[in-house]
Amino acid sequence: MTLTIALPSKGRIKEAAAEIFDRAGLPLVSVGNDRSYRGRIDGFDGVEIAYLSASEIARELAAGTVDFGVTGEDLVREDMSEVDARVEFCARLGFGGADVVVAVPEIWLDVETMADLGDVAADFRARHGRRLAIATKYWRLTQQFFSGSHGIQLYRIVESLGATEGAPAAGQADIIVDITSTGSTLKANHLKVLADGVILKSEACLVRARKAAHQGDERVEEIVRRVRGAL
Numbered sequence: 001m002t003l004t005i006a007l008p009s010k011g012r013i014k015e016a017a018a019e020i021f022d023r024a025g026l027p028l029v030s031v032g033n034d035r036s037y038r039g040r041i042d043g044f045d046g047v048e049i050a051y052l053s054a055s056e057i058a059r060e061l062a063a064g065t066v067d068f069g070v071t072g073e074d075l076v077r078e079d080m081s082e083v084d085a086r087v088e089f090c091a092r093l094g095f096g097g098a099d100v101v102v103a104v105p106e107i108w109l110d111v112e113t114m115a116d117l118g119d120v121a122a123d124f125r126a127r128h129g130r131r132l133a134i135a136t137k138y139w140r141l142t143q144q145f146f147s148g149s150h151g152i153q154l155y156r157i158v159e160s161l162g163a164t165e166g167a168p169a170a171g172q173a174d175i176i177v178d179i180t181s182t183g184s185t186l187k188a189n190h191l192k193v194l195a196d197g198v199i200l201k202s203e204a205c206l207v208r209a210r211k212a213a214h215q216g217d218e219r220v221e222e223i224v225r226r227v228r229g230a231l
């Protein structure tokens with residue numbers, strides 16, 4: 001059986017992912033020309049590299065169509081239920097770090113915590129005639145955090161695939177759930193993170209799709225061992 005490792009074909013974690021493989025003694029070579037989205041590892045037979053975008057990698061891990069992937073923990077957790085039963089986070093790679101956070105308008109002076117936000121959500125319909133609207137592309141993480149961890153049920157998710165921080169000012173939503181790294185986009189949009197509003201501290205990870213065929217496969221153990229050794 002050929003093992004497939006999915007690596008980022010573009011974007012902010014592409015270069016660092018390739019460097020880790022190099023340092024791990026798993027040097028990547030492209031198959032065909034430079035524009036090819038297939039590769040292999042020099043001196044390591046039975047393994048192919050598939051170059052995909054970060055979010056496609058999360059999807060393919062969920063579908064079990066690749067054996068390993070390097071992508072953000074946020075994307076993996078967003079893309080599948082029962083994530084820990086379906087994949088193994090083999091190594092946190094130390095780059096691509098960002099927090100998925102709950103942020104509200106700075107002018108909501110008396111809203112500092114999720115409990116405060118729960119109070120706002122409970123009153124929202126009576127005051128405004130509609131539910132509190134949350135702009136996000138992280139549907140699953142938002143629902144788990146609001147409903148699961150904080151018992152907040154009265155809200156509506158407004159899907160936002162870009163410029164999410166602009167949604168409150170544009171009147172599309174009241175608050176947001178999005179990724180932040182330096183915090184400058186939140187600040188520029190007059191939003192603040194709630195004190196206990198960090199849903200996930202994400203970074204790029206080596207992730208394995210749990211498959212029965214991996215049991216006892218030395219290549220699987222070797223890949224994990226070498227990547228861990230490069231950190």
Ligand SMILES: Nc1ncnc2c1ncn2[C@@H]1O[C@H](COP(=O)(O)OP(=O)(O)OP(=O)(O)O)[C@@H](O)[C@H]1O
Binds near residue numbers: 053055179
């Ligand atoms: N400032 C940031 N903004 C957005 N994502 C970030 C940031 N810092 C780190 N990341 C992480 O980078 C990953 C996404 O990478 P990137 O945005 O480069 O992917 P992409 O190539 O645009 O992928 P796709 O098109 O599939 O979304 C996510 O796991 C995310 O958590």
Ligand SMILES: O=P(O)(O)OC[C@H]1O[C@H](OP(=O)(O)OP(=O)(O)O)[C@H](O)[C@@H]1O
Binds near residue numbers: 179
């Ligand atoms: O905390 P900060 O350092 O300001 O970073 C966070 C911002 O960066 C990303 O957007 P970006 O425009 O980089 O691209 P993307 O949304 O297309 O990934 C992300 O969606 C946030 O908006």
